[in-house]
Amino acid sequence: MYLSIAARAFQSRLAYRSQVWASFFGQTIQILARIAIWTAAYAGTASVEGVSLDDMVTYSILAGTVLAAWYYEALIQDIGTSVKTGDVAVFLLKPIRYPLYLFSSAFGEFAFRITAVVLPVVIVISFIYGLQPPASLFHGLMFASFWLLSFIILFELAATCGLLSFWLLTSFSLTYFLQGVIALFSGSLVPLWFFPPAFEAVARLLPFAWIAYYPVAVYLGQLGVEETLLFFAFGLGWAGLLALGIAMLWARASMRLIVQGG
Amino acid sequence: MIAYLRVLAYLASLHVRSLFEYPGAVMLAWVSQGFSYVSVYTAIALIILRFDTLGGWGWPEMALLLSFHLLAYSMGAAFSFTQFRELEEVVRLGTFDCLLVKPISPWAYIVFSGFNTQYISHVVVAIGLMSWAVGQVDIAWSIPTAFYFLASLVSSAVLVACIITMLGANALVWVRSRYLFSTFFGFWELARFPLNIFPGVIQFVMLTIAPLGFLAYVPVAVILGKDVVLLGPAAPVLALLAGPVAVLIARAHWRFCLRNYQGAGG
Numbered sequence: 191m192y193l194s195i196a197a198r199a200f201q202s203r204l205a206y207r208s209q210v211w212a213s214f215f216g217q218t219i220q221i222l223a224r225i226a227i228w229t230a231a232y233a234g235t236a237s238v239e240g241v242s243l244d245d246m247v248t249y250s251i252l253a254g255t256v257l258a259a260w261y262y263e264a265l266i267q268d269i270g271t272s273v274k275t276g277d278v279a280v281f282l283l284k285p286i287r288y289p290l291y292l293f294s295s296a297f298g299e300f301a302f303r304i305t306a307v308v309l310p311v312v313i314v315i316s317f318i319y320g321l322q323p324p325a326s327l328f329h330g331l332m333f334a335s336f337w338l339l340s341f342i343i344l345f346e347l348a349a350t351c352g353l354l355s356f357w358l359l360t361s362f363s364l365t366y367f368l369q370g371v372i373a374l375f376s377g378s379l380v381p382l383w384f385f386p387p388a389f390e391a392v393a394r395l396l397p398f399a400w401i402a403y404y405p406v407a408v409y410l411g412q413l414g415v416e417e418t419l420l421f422f423a424f425g426l427g428w429a430g431l432l433a434l435g436i437a438m439l440w441a442r443a444s445m446r447l448i449v450q451g452g
Numbered sequence: 453m454i455a456y457l458r459v460l461a462y463l464a465s466l467h468v469r470s471l472f473e474y475p476g477a478v479m480l481a482w483v484s485q486g487f488s489y490v491s492v493y494t495a496i497a498l499i500i501l502r503f504d505t506l507g508g509w510g511w512p513e514m515a516l517l518l519s520f521h522l523l524a525y526s527m528g529a530a531f532s533f534t535q536f537r538e539l540e541e542v543v544r545l546g547t548f549d550c551l552l553v554k555p556i557s558p559w560a561y562i563v564f565s566g567f568n569t570q571y572i573s574h575v576v577v578a579i580g581l582m583s584w585a586v587g588q589v590d591i592a593w594s595i596p597t598a599f600y601f602l603a604s605l606v607s608s609a610v611l612v613a614c615i616i617t618m619l620g621a622n623a624l625v626w627v628r629s630r631y632l633f634s635t636f637f638g639f640w641e642l643a644r645f646p647l648n649i650f651p652g653v654i655q656f657v658m659l660t661i662a663p664l665g666f667l668a669y670v671p672v673a674v675i676l677g678k679d680v681v682l683l684g685p686a687a688p689v690l691a692l693l694a695g696p697v698a699v700l701i702a703r704a705h706w707r708f709c710l711r712n713y714q715g716a717g718g
Binding site for chain 1: 474476481483485487489490491494495496498499506507628631632634635637638639642645646650651654
């Protein structure tokens with residue numbers, strides 16, 4: 191049933207072709223901008239902290255597209271709207287679990303955006319700037335695994351924020367809050383290796399680092415085999431912890447749900 | 453005329469009052485929006501502090517650029533963004549027809565009845581950063597310079613409101629327009645950085661088709677005495693003209709869309 195929900199989410203996106211074009215165009219511009227920023231920053235410098243400009247171009251392409259593979263803001267807003275309108279009550283009558291329904295639907299959109307937006311953007315930009323291959327076959331395969339883990343953690347963080355709107359009755363603020371945290375701590379704009387040491391040490395342990403930093407760092411071979419596996423296991427731990435948090439939040443939220451007029 | 457302005461002010465005050473029915477949500481929105489901008493600016497500061505400059509711009513100059521960008525955007529967007537982003541929904545539900553029979557301009561009604569105070573945190577962050585940056589950069593302040601600074605800020609704010617109006621107005625003809633805002637914000641993010649770091653094609657686009665280069669880069673580069681790409685010595689005048697010219701274009705576009713409005717039902 192959940193697979194069917196994911197498939198329908200994928201198909202429903204096909205109806206919005208103009209949005210796909212707008213996303214493709216907007217995403218291409220953003221990645222081109224990030225490449226231009228790093229090119230300007232590296233002017234006259236071959237390498238910083240052992241990282242070359244070519245590495246940073248690849249980092250910009252992959253970090254930008256990994257994060258763009260799913261529009262997490264929409265999930266928070268959708269949950270907020272469901273809480274406001276009372277539509278969320280409908281899910282209590284259905285033989286499905288609301289968080290799993292959200293995950294299936296989000297996964298369908300994720301698969302759609304990878305196919306329709308991310309891959310075309312990566313192909314176009316790689317054609318212009320050149321995308322480095324992964325450091326090894328192992329790192330390439332682990333990048334794919336880290337990307338999936340990145341989606342799961344991003345979904346869980348967004349769903350946690352969305353479910354908090356049961357108490358706060360606003361999803362708008364939570365969206366901005368998560369955007370701010372992700373902008374700084376995910377490594378999507380600035381890789382953590384450019385952070386001041388103390389700041390970096392903390393940021394490396396937070397779940398946000400698994401959203402963009404670790405997948406691309408693994409691809410570039412910044413982490414050895416043992417480190418890669420260790421941090422993958424650590425990321426799975428975060429995913430499990432966040433899943434537990436969502437389950438608890440939903441259990442409490444569904445108990446306190448009062449729909450207007452009820 | 454005074455009575456008309458009073459109506460507009462009254463419409464704005466009604467919307468503000470309705471927002472403050474939920475003071476907790478308003479405060480939370482201010483804090484979270486401010487936090488979001490501070491996070492992004494911290495990330496940009498980390499790049500510049502690590503590499504010293506970005507396209508010849510040091511951190512204090514970048515801070516002035518970022519704060520000008522945020523202040524001009526928030527001033528323009530308070531009068532336009534949420535109003536025109538939601539216009540497609542107004543058109544789709546048919547409620548735009550009700551605006552056409554009101555004894556007030558539909559544009560004025562949309563703008564003032566949706567005046568958005570959520571941008572206060574933007575203004576606070578922008579003014580805070582700008583106050584610091586102005587003290588750090590080397591600007592020979594004089595009355596004409598100060599006047600130019602304020603005039604270009606207003607011109608940039610007007611430019612933002614006009615672009616958003618034009619994007620939203622497309623909903624009157626094509627019903628859907630919301631997706632255009634993702635492209636707008638793509639260029640809006642680019643406008644946070646000095647235009648000279650981008651390839652020539654992007655520089656050209658940002659000064660013509662998507663003129664967000666005038667939002668912050670052109671006026672701030674002029675104030676800092678830096679060379680402005682593509683525009684050269686015409687930059688100071690063009691920065692001031694960007695807003696008024698955008699008004700004329702936006703006015704013509706809005707009227708065109710209004711003339712061709714048929715409702716979502718065809």
